[in-house]
Amino acid sequence: MFTVSTSKYHHGDLRHGLIKAGRALLCDHGVAGLTLRATAREAGVSATAAYRHFADKEALLTAIAADGFVALETALRAADDHPDDRTAMRQQGVAYVQFAIANPNLVRLMFGGVIHQDGIGQAAFAVLAHRVAQCVGPENAETVTLGAWSIVHGLTALILDQRIKTNDPAALAAKILALLDLTRPSTC
Amino acid sequence: MFTVSTSKYHHGDLRHGLIKAGRALLCDHGVAGLTLRATAREAGVSATAAYRHFADKEALLTAIAADGFVALETALRAADDHPDDRTAMRQQGVAYVQFAIANPNLVRLMFGGVIHQDGIGQAAFAVLAHRVAQCVGPENAETVTLGAWSIVHGLTALILDQRIKTNDPAALAAKILALLDLTRPSTC
DNA sequence: TGTACATCAGTGAACGCGCGTTCACTGATGTAC
DNA sequence: TGTACATCAGTGAACGCGCGTTCACTGATGTAC
Numbered sequence: 001m002f003t004v005s006t007s008k009y010h011h012g013d014l015r016h017g018l019i020k021a022g023r024a025l026l027c028d029h030g031v032a033g034l035t036l037r038a039t040a041r042e043a044g045v046s047a048t049a050a051y052r053h054f055a056d057k058e059a060l061l062t063a064i065a066a067d068g069f070v071a072l073e074t075a076l077r078a079a080d081d082h083p084d085d086r087t088a089m090r091q092q093g094v095a096y097v098q099f100a101i102a103n104p105n106l107v108r109l110m111f112g113g114v115i116h117q118d119g120i121g122q123a124a125f126a127v128l129a130h131r132v133a134q135c136v137g138p139e140n141a142e143t144v145t146l147g148a149w150s151i152v153h154g155l156t157a158l159i160l161d162q163r164i165k166t167n168d169p170a171a172l173a174a175k176i177l178a179l180l181d182l183t184r185p186s187t188c
Numbered sequence: 189m190f191t192v193s194t195s196k197y198h199h200g201d202l203r204h205g206l207i208k209a210g211r212a213l214l215c216d217h218g219v220a221g222l223t224l225r226a227t228a229r230e231a232g233v234s235a236t237a238a239y240r241h242f243a244d245k246e247a248l249l250t251a252i253a254a255d256g257f258v259a260l261e262t263a264l265r266a267a268d269d270h271p272d273d274r275t276a277m278r279q280q281g282v283a284y285v286q287f288a289i290a291n292p293n294l295v296r297l298m299f300g301g302v303i304h305q306d307g308i309g310q311a312a313f314a315v316l317a318h319r320v321a322q323c324v325g326p327e328n329a330e331t332v333t334l335g336a337w338s339i340v341h342g343l344t345a346l347i348l349d350q351r352i353k354t355n356d357p358a359a360l361a362a363k364i365l366a367l368l369d370l371t372r373p374s375t376c
Numbered sequence: 377t378g379t380a381c382a383t384c385a386g387t388g389a390a391c392g393c394g395c396g397t398t399c400a401c402t403g404a405t406g407t408a409c
Numbered sequence: 410t411g412t413a414c415a416t417c418a419g420t421g422a423a424c425g426c427g428c429g430t431t432c433a434c435t436g437a438t439g440t441a442c
Contacts, residue, residue: 010404010418030301036396045419047396052418057396111349113218113296121351146343146352146360147367151335154342161299163309164334172334179335181369198385198437224429233386235429240385245429384438391431398424405417 015053015063017043022064026105031114036060058116065115068106073124075099080127085134090177092128093152097173100156107160111153125149135182147180203241203251205231210252214293219302224248246304253303256294261312263287268315273322278365280316281340285361288344295348299341313337323370335368 021042026034036057040047054060079095082088100107108114110121132148133141155176158164166172209230214222224245228235242248267283270276288295298309320336321329343364346352354360 014418035394037394046421048398048421049419051397108301111345111351112300113349118350125351143363144367146346147339147364150342150346150364151339152342153346154338154340154344155334156342157299157345158334158338158341161301162306163299163313175331176335176338179332179368181367202385223427225427234388236388236431237386239430379442380440382438382440385435386437387433387435389432389434391429393428395426395428396424399422400420401422402418402420404419405415407413407415409412 014043014045014049017045018050018053018060019064019067022060023067023106026064026109027103030105031108031112034061034064034109061109062115062117062120064106065110066117066120068103068110069121069124071103071106072096072099072110072121073127076124076127080131085131086182089128089131089135089148090174092131093148093177094170094173096128096152097156097159097169100160101169104160107156111157144180144182148177151176151180202231202233202237205233206238206241206248207252207255210248211255211294214252214297215291218293219297219300222249222252222297249297250303250305250308252294253298254305254308256291256298257309257312259291259294260284260287260298260309261315264312264315268319273319274370277316277319277323277336278362280319281336281365282358282361284316284340285344285347285357288348289357292348295344299345332368332370336365339364339368 018039022034022039025038025042029038036050037047039060040050050060054063075095075098076092079091080088082091128149129141129145132145136144152173155164155173159166159169164172206227210222210227213226213230217226224238225235227248228238238248242251263283263286264280267279268276270279297303316337317329317333320333324332340361343352343361347354347357352360
């Protein structure tokens with residue numbers, strides 16, 4: 001069972017609490033505002049308590065990013081739901097952009113070069129790769145997957161950076177994804 | 189004429205000196221290492237001297253980024269040189285990726301959400317937009333330009349973030365750019 | 377050509393700040409007997 | 410069921426650090442007469 005302790009000690013799941021607090025902080029104050037001390041403060045705990053759960057600040061940030069990648073993966077899986085493979089794939093692309101627009105600072109942390117853990121986010125990537133392989137066959141899968149990921153990631157980045165302005169990002173994403181030629185991917 | 193002052197006063201063009209120093213710092217120590225104080229130090233000048241030329245740190249960073257956009261524009265113009273419009277366009281795309289790989293931290297500053305000046309980098313973007321319009325005609329120009337920019341920008345970002353690993357980025361860029369369907373951009 | 381003076385472009389000291397991290401500690405929990 | 414004790418998960422104080430920025434200043438330069 002789950003018992004709520006009234007004492008300040010033994011938070012229960014401070015690791016999770018810190019990740020949630022950090023994510024909230026990230027939302028409101030951007031990557032620059034995401035400090036270890038502020039995260040602990042937000043979680044209602046002393047700064048040093050964080051060191052029971054994370055080796056250092058980088059480890060905390062990495063955990064927050066990893067949590068974000070799980071959320072992204074979930075969003076992609078949810079969107080990957082259509083009998084037509086190409087439609088499913090494009091829905092994933094749109095979901096990617098929508099996820100980023102809903103969580104701009106989280107995405108900045110995930111993809112901003114702040115985190116240096118190898119292999120992080122690979123599961124999310126695999127969801128897209130799998131559907132692309134269904135679309136174009138295994139021999140073209142790699143190139144087309146990279147292309148699809150690039151186009152969707154680039155659109156995302158440019159929108160977040162306000163270099164592209166649109167009031168219907170989903171429609172724009174769909175339109176741009178349609179530019180990807182899935183019929184003759186290997187011709188150059 | 190240009191006279192070199194032996195005195196420490198009146199640097200001559202400290203504004204430029206600071207931008208160059210900042211860029212060097214950026215190369216070596218990333219965006220996090222690009223502080224106003226360190227930049228002044230690198231330029232051989234007291235920190236306060238910077239305030240004669242920039243209102244605050246943000247203004248300095250913006251100037252460094254703007255300088256980067258000029259360099260990018262120059263690179264794109266140089267690459268935009270082939271009788272066949274599509275080849276010229278793809279060369280631009282490859283140049284974009286190469287520029288980023290050669291200047292990863294500069295690109296992170298330019299596109300990392302650090303700078304908030306409106307319209308910065310538009311001239312570089314226009315170089316690509318112009319060539320795309322030659323390829324696909326004015327009616328499709330906007331969508332295809334955004335698509336081309338997105339795909340190249342996304343590939344760049346993913347490579348810089350080490351999510352895509354390749355030892356021949358230019359070839360990969362060319363291959364992925366070839367996925368863009370320039371023949372029927374408006375069909376969905 | 378000199379000189380007085382305004383302005384420009386630097387200086388170093390100092391400010392307050394929040395940061396990441398270490399330290400010695402203590403209260404709460406789990407376990408062996 | 411109690412008790413002794415190890416371990417776990419928190420505490421607050423303190424550290425040194427580098428930051429952006431302000432301040433009063435001074436040396437160098439340009440200009441009017």
